[in-house]
Amino acid sequence: MSQDDTAFLEDDTSQIHEPRLWRDKGWTAKVVKNEDGEGWAVEMFRDGSAEPALVGPWTMGRNKVDPKPLDAAAHQTLVKTASEVIRRHEQQLHARxxxxxxxxxxxxxxxxxxxxxxxxxxxxxxxxxxxxxxxxxxxxxxxxxxxxxxxxxxxxxxxxxxxxxx
Missing domain, CATH: 2.20.25 (N-terminal domain of TfIIb)
Structure with missing residues (x-):
């Protein structure tokens, strides 16, 4: 991730509700082109973190070219999933x-x-x-x-x- 890409993570006080960038409730979802060139992915960042807590595939839109836009329901689902990933990681670390x-x-x-x-x-x-x-x-x-x-x-x-x- 470049320095320009992380700039949106630094100011965690404002909400952003855009089709490919959604920041709310302490989390930022960013839809990006998949690294292998096939389709789209979504990265979930907890505010203040430079590394994503979750990276996963993202659904194509109706035109089968562009990604499906982010919305409040999708963001909430992603927040729950990313929070669970972090919780499991913390439990595994504690057990180890x-x-x-x-x-x-x-x-x-x-x-x-x-x-x-x-x-x-x-x-x-x-x-x-x-x-x-x-x-x-x-x-x-x-x-x-x-x-x-x-x-x-x-x-x-x-x-x-x-x-x-x-």
Whole structure:
């Protein structure tokens, strides 16, 4: 996307309701020529974002050459779809960065959680043991590639919840 193309994204306070550009309710839909030269596509941008949250095919108009014009109903449907894509992406990222297992120690259930902090320069993980009352028993930093399993959590507990050797 060129600098001229992103100019419409910078002022997110105004509404635009044009056949190929529709901005409303925090989202912008832009109908563009498909990169492969066949047909049309629509790009959905959340206000303030330079990258589209959703890119998908767009319907041809009645003349089978030009794209079908955007309207309020189409924009609302695209907003719902793009929002769902973002929500699923965030859920997948959360699941990838946060793991939990339960182990039993001295007849007490302990939840062991691993939370990865993705930092560009120094990512790390935090391993935390929590008892059945919600009290933190221990917390240590671990390598970001630490594999939390029932076995690794049990070894950590059996070792007195000390530092984990890398």
């Amino acid at each position: 960065l946060n793991k939990q297992v339960s182990i039993e120690i001295a007849s007490q259930l302990v939840n062991v959680r691993l939370a990865i902090t993705p930092d560009e320069f120094e990512p790390f993980g935090t391993l935390t043991a929590i008892d059945s009352f919600g009290d933190v028993l221990a917390s240590v930093n671990v390598q970001p590639d630490f594999r939390l399993t029932t076995e690794s959590a049990t070894r950590w507990a059996d070792g007195g919840f000390g530092q984990i050797r890398h």
